[in-house]
Amino acid sequence: MTVTKEFLKEEREQSWRVDVRKLLKNKERTALKRVHMGEVAPDERVKSNIEVNTGLTAEEAINEARRCLDCPDPTCITGCPVEINIPKFIKRIELGEFLDAARVLKETSALPAVCGRVCPQEKQCEAKCFYQIKMEKDPVAIGYLERFAADYERESGQISVPEVAAPNGIKVAVIGSGPAGLTFAGDMAKQGYDVTVFEALHQIGGVLKYGIPEFRLPNSIVDVEIDNLKKMGVKFETNFIVGRTATIEDLKEEGYQGFFTGSGAGLPRFMNIPGENYIGILSSNEYLTRVNLMDAANPATDTPIISGKNVAVIGGGNTAMDSVRTAKRLGADRAMIIYRRSMEEMPARVEEIKHAQEEGIEFMTLTNPVEYFADETGRVSKVRVQKMELGEPDASGRRRPVPMEGSEYDIEVDTVVVSVGVSPNPLIPSSLPQLETTRWGTIVVDEEKLQTSIPEMFAGGDIVRGGATVILAMGDGRNAAASMHNYLQDKLNP
Structure with missing residues (x-):
């Protein structure tokens, strides 16, 4: 009898069906x-x-x-x-x-x-x-x-440190200290590589620090995970912008032989509607970064943030939930989510929506902003919104929101946080003309290896995906580490 893949698959599925019956009896x-x-x-x-x-x-x-x-x-x-x-x-x-x-x-x-x-x-x-x-x-x-x-x-207090191989003397650079970069760094350290992570900001952690509020992810938790990587031998340099502080060529001259880009998607998107440049209208990126990383909620800080009493957050993802719940904690009397689709299409986690509802957040679904108005000081004072209805599904599989004619009305606001998506950080691609990118600014990689058009450079996370979850970025970090290890070993031991 010839044993084929199809035969083995059928055998496995048959075994699984038998085991299912056993499991159901438990x-x-x-x-x-x-x-x-x-x-x-x-x-x-x-x-x-x-x-x-x-x-x-x-x-x-x-x-x-x-x-x-x-x-x-x-x-x-x-x-x-x-x-x-x-x-x-x-x-x-x-x-x-x-x-x-x-x-x-x-x-x-x-x-x-x-x-x-x-x-x-x-x-x-x-x-x-x-x-x-x-x-x-x-x-x-x-x-x-x-x-x-x-x-x-x-x-x-008995924190274990994963076992690492003996140093192999090969230097590897990681650009960005978000979940993709940290995961990549850890896996390469386990293989004995000399790993340095370069972070543009003054704190390690990327989106884990600047993008997720402490009521969801305390910074102290992130710090312990980072400290474990340091114990594995991973080095970190902050306030270091690859492409500005030093170029990739500069790092090559310092002996780095492999590069992983996990620089994220930190470029905010706006809706390009009238009045969007008024005072008090911020991107969710700026809002959360200033509050989470710069202590901007403290009036005595060097860069305080003015978060008003009537705050509207535009969007329905996890970042929108983080923003509106932050506004509530900063003293907003009315904190609103304005989202153009229905609750069923909202991409935020069910748990985050539940927590927001419990905290008194107002959900204005099937509603979309079309224009902003300001007071005599130039600060936003009203948002004009339009009611929407759901039409046919779009490319994402969700039903497309369609404007309802004559349904516009105004809402009083003094702060608006726009959370309608982000674009990839353009710095690395702009500093490397030979790096292939998509029309959206994401880095093109081999889907399996995560290798870029520059052979010694690999990439993952939001700089490749555009905007995704922490765990998907971590998966990219792991896959890229395995691929870079194979690439470097083949290159050095032909």
């Missing part, structure tokens, strides 16, 4: 209900940047881990862009071996405490959980358990 586990993570009360949390979710207790984590059915074909792993061995770390939690669970996470993830907080597990690993795809039940709370293991390790 009443003890399947009867357990998904854990609910505690939260700080809305009226309390809006007064400060205290983290909203409070984490799981050890008992809650063990009980949730018991729900995992130890599937013979763990599809949850295929849903994880960094391919964490999810059943393995969950089993360690079930056995009460919490530090071992954290070590399993670190085998593939450089940022487990971060991912446990901000990754959209409901669309990735949890969406592939057996409970979800076969039983139509709540999936195992993989994100909660990841956060628990990482937090337990940190709070225990």
Whole structure:
């Protein structure tokens, strides 16, 4: 008998069907209900940047881990862009071996405490959980358990450092210290490379620091993950703009043989409607960066931000939720989301929308701004909006919003935050004419290797994708590290 790929696939699927019947008989586990993570009360949390979710207790984590059915074909792993061995770390939690669970996470993830907080597990690993795809039940709370293991390790003071190979003397430069760059740096350090991360801002972390508020991701959590990379030998240089402070050619002269670009998508987009240049209208990038990274909420700081009492945030993604919830914490009496589609099309995480609603955020859906007006000082005072209705699906698969004639009306505002998307950081492409880019300004890469048109340069994250999630950027970092390792080894050992 000839054994073909199709035969092996059929054998595997048949085995899976048999095992499904066995799993369904495991009443003890399947009867357990998904854990609910505690939260700080809305009226309390809006007064400060205290983290909203409070984490799981050890008992809650063990009980949730018991729900995992130890599937013979763990599809949850295929849903994880960094391919964490999810059943393995969950089993360690079930056995009460919490530090071992954290070590399993670190085998593939450089940022487990971060991912446990901000990754959209409901669309990735949890969406592939057996409970979800076969039983139509709540999936195992993989994100909660990841956060628990990482937090337990940190709070225990027994933080493990992943094993690294002996130094190989090959210098590698990483441009940008966001999730893609940090993940790439960690994986290359494990292989023995001499890795330096160059960050344009004064703090390490990229979007993890400037783009995500502390009530979702405390900076102290990010700092611990970065400190672990430093212990692995990764070096960091801040206030260093590759392409300005030094060029790629300058770095080559210093001995760098490989480059990874993870410089992100920090160029804000606006809607180009009348009045958009009035005082008090900001991009979400500027708004969050100034508040999160420059202490702009403090009136005594060098660069304070004036966040008004009637704040409108334009958009419906996670960044829009972060912006409007930040405005609430800065004292807004009325904080509004203005979004041109319906709640069902809103791309923000369900959890973020829920938290915003609990905090008193007003959602004005099927509504779109068309013009701004200012007072005598030049500060925005009103936004004219138009009602929308949903038409046929567009290229994204969502129904296209269509303006309703004669439906315009005005809303009083004194601050507007525009959160309708971002474009790639243009600095690296503009400094390297030979680097191939798309018409949107993203860097063109080989889809499998993430190698650019410059052989020794690889790229990933938002500078390639345009705008995506933390975990997808991390997946790019891992893939690019594996590809660069192969490239450098082949080049140096032909």
